[in-house]
Amino acid sequence: MKFTILTLFPEIVRAYFEASVMKRAVAAGLIEYELVNIRDYAYDRHRKCDDEVFGGGAGMLLKPEPLDRALEAAGAPSVRTIFVTPSGRLFNQRMAQDFSREERLNILCGRYEGVDQRIIDTRVTDEVSIGDYVLSSGEVAAMVVVDAIYRLRPGVISGESLEEESFASGLLEYPQYTRPAVYDTMQVPDVLTSGNHAQIARWRLKASVAKTLAYRPELLSKDNLPSEVDSILREVIDEGGWHEPGTSDPGRTGQK
Numbered sequence: 099m100k101f102t103i104l105t106l107f108p109e110i111v112r113a114y115f116e117a118s119v120m121k122r123a124v125a126a127g128l129i130e131y132e133l134v135n136i137r138d139y140a141y142d143r144h145r146k147c148d149d150e151v152f153g154g155g156a157g158m159l160l161k162p163e164p165l166d167r168a169l170e171a172a173g174a175p176s177v178r179t180i181f182v183t184p185s186g187r188l189f190n191q192r193m194a195q196d197f198s199r200e201e202r203l204n205i206l207c208g209r210y211e212g213v214d215q216r217i218i219d220t221r222v223t224d225e226v227s228i229g230d231y232v233l234s235s236g237e238v239a240a241m242v243v244v245d246a247i248y249r250l251r252p253g254v255i256s257g258e259s260l261e262e263e264s265f266a267s268g269l270l271e272y273p274q275y276t277r278p279a280v281y282d283t284m285q286v287p288d289v290l291t292s293g294n295h296a297q298i299a300r301w302r303l304k305a306s307v308a309k310t311l312a313y314r315p316e317l318l319s320k321d322n323l324p325s326e327v328d329s330i331l332r333e334v335i336d337e338g339g340w341h342e343p344g345t346s347d348p349g350r351t352g353q354k
């Protein structure tokens with residue numbers, strides 16, 4: 099799979115592709131990437147890429163001409179082209195799975211107030227927001243989107259890790275522990291060191307349900323959950339719910 103990132107600040111993006119799991123995926127030939135500096139497609143003397151908004155208002159927009167040429171060279175819109183913007187469709191795991199089936203993806207990073215609408219109309223196929231908050235630029239959002247997508251490609255990380263993580267099951271992930279079994283008087287729950295795999299699975303599912311009820315109750319109304327969830331949910335509520343971080347008291351279920 100090849101990512102083409104179109105940005106005015108390729109140096110922000112480069113470090114991400116050259117470290118850790120992504121670096122290994124690139125070295126293994128699973129992922130390719132190209133960083134396109136939009137400014138290289140601005141042909142006037144000052145290589146100007148932004149301009150004022152027609153109709154007035156604060157901030158600057160990315161001008162159409164450099165963007166149009168850069169996106170044409172990247173194969174847009176025949177190549178699927180994501181524009182990361184706070185006014186896009188809210189990104190989620192299902193969208194990441196859908197994008198991960200493409201062999202090529204372009205990602206356009208906005209700066210300033212956004213981009214000229216004519217570019218969105220003719221070159222962009224998907225407008226994506228990563229959440230209900232405002233970032234100063236699209237590069238960080240683009241890396242969030244790339245990360246969620248590339249790790250789903252075969253061979254990047256193990257299938258087992260993918261299946262167990264949050265959202266794969268529709269619930270938040272259960273708490274996990276490693277050695278030592280007692281740390282500073284705090285003990286790992288006995289069941290996890292018991293070797294009883296059925297009991298461990300049941301403990302984990304219950305902990306997932308309790309945590310989901312506390313932090314993301316809306317996820318519990320989905321119809322894709324394991325069938326035991328209903329009865330476990332009743333148990334969880336009877337027992338007082340999730341323990342908030344930073345306390346040893348049983349927390350309240352619902353909002354903090």
Ligand code: 6GU
Binds near residue numbers: 228231
């Ligand atoms: Cl995709 N871009 C920016 N600049 N801010 C955001 C965002 C994207 N998603 C949420 N906030």
